[in-house]
Amino acid sequence: MDYTYTQAPIYEGRNSKDQQLSFNVQVPLEKVLPNSWVRYNLNTSKKGNTTQDVSLSGTALADNNLNYNVQQGYANQGIGTSGSASANYRGTYGEARAGYNYDKNSQQVNYGFQGGIVAHPYGVTFSQEQGETIALVRAPGAADAKVQNNTGVRTDWRGYAVVPYVSTYRKNRVALDSETLADDVDIDTNTQTVIPTSGAVVLANFKTRVxxxxxxxxxxxxxxxxxxxxxxxxxxxxxxxxxxxxxxxxxxxxxxxxxxxxxxxxxxxxxxxxxxxxxxxxxxxxxxxxxxxxxxxxxxxx
Structure with missing residues (x-):
């Protein structure tokens, strides 16, 4: 909670004094809806201007690769209601976004998709948006295996994946989550270390047995x-x-x-x-x- 008192020189006889009160609270909903929270904000002034809004936001799915936010607001002095809803999904083949917002004068819908494509000696692999330097995971036959510490990054149906934004001239640990491997797939080791140069596509080659x-x-x-x-x-x-x-x-x-x-x-x-x-x-x-x-x-x- 915040209280603000302002005073400025009088201009054309207008009252330059004002007092403002703001209140906000955030409540986690872990027991009801994991990885989500509700926020409430209230701002009011002695001049009579009042705005308030409530929002629900959080993450969902096993890898927390879906982010969402829903907001509803109201303001007096003829401004009226406003609201918005948005979602962002990060998956194996790219990132999808969608949103909607409105006020008393307009409505707007937006959506989009972004990702990347890598052509390599073993074929073509689709990915999320890529950085300057990336790692190519090769695990033949290990479909839909999760790449650790990379939200939404999993191997495709052939066992390939792209890890974006790897660090240059440093050791990068690329690991597959063994618990996400199919029952008929086994690997000698689930971790590879790569040290890429700037702008490189470096191979993290996993030896699989199907x-x-x-x-x-x-x-x-x-x-x-x-x-x-x-x-x-x-x-x-x-x-x-x-x-x-x-x-x-x-x-x-x-x-x-x-x-x-x-x-x-x-x-x-x-x-x-x-x-x-x-x-x-x-x-x-x-x-x-x-x-x-x-x-x-x-x-x-x-």
């Missing part, structure tokens, strides 16, 4: 595969990727496993210390569950 989560039990010649053996998925080009260590009783856990494939198991350099599994995963219900199949590991052809 497939099932499996706890296999492997046997070889009637016995569990030795403890400490290495099990790795064979790719179509013969390369070995997505490896893990065999635990007790021949059990090995792997994520990002395709429905069909081959597994190379090795616990020594000799031919009889290597074997191979040709597998077809069983269906699990629900799909997010961990499959627990048993497979026989046979002598490798190599």
């Amino acid at each position: 497939g099932s989560r499996v706890l296999m039990t492997l046997t070889h010649q009637g016995k569990p595969v030795p403890f400490g053996a290495t099990a790795a998925l064979l790719q179509e080009d013969g390369a070995m990727d997505n490896s893990s260590i065999v635990g007790t009783d021949g059990q090995v856990y792997l994520s990002g496993v395709p429905e069909k494939g081959q597994l190379q198991v090795k616990w020594g350099d000799a031919a009889n210390q290597q074997c191979q599994v040709d597998f077809t995963l069983p269906k699990v219900d629900p799909p997010s569950s961990v499959a627990t199949p048993d497979f026989v590991c046979r002598l490798s052809d190599n």
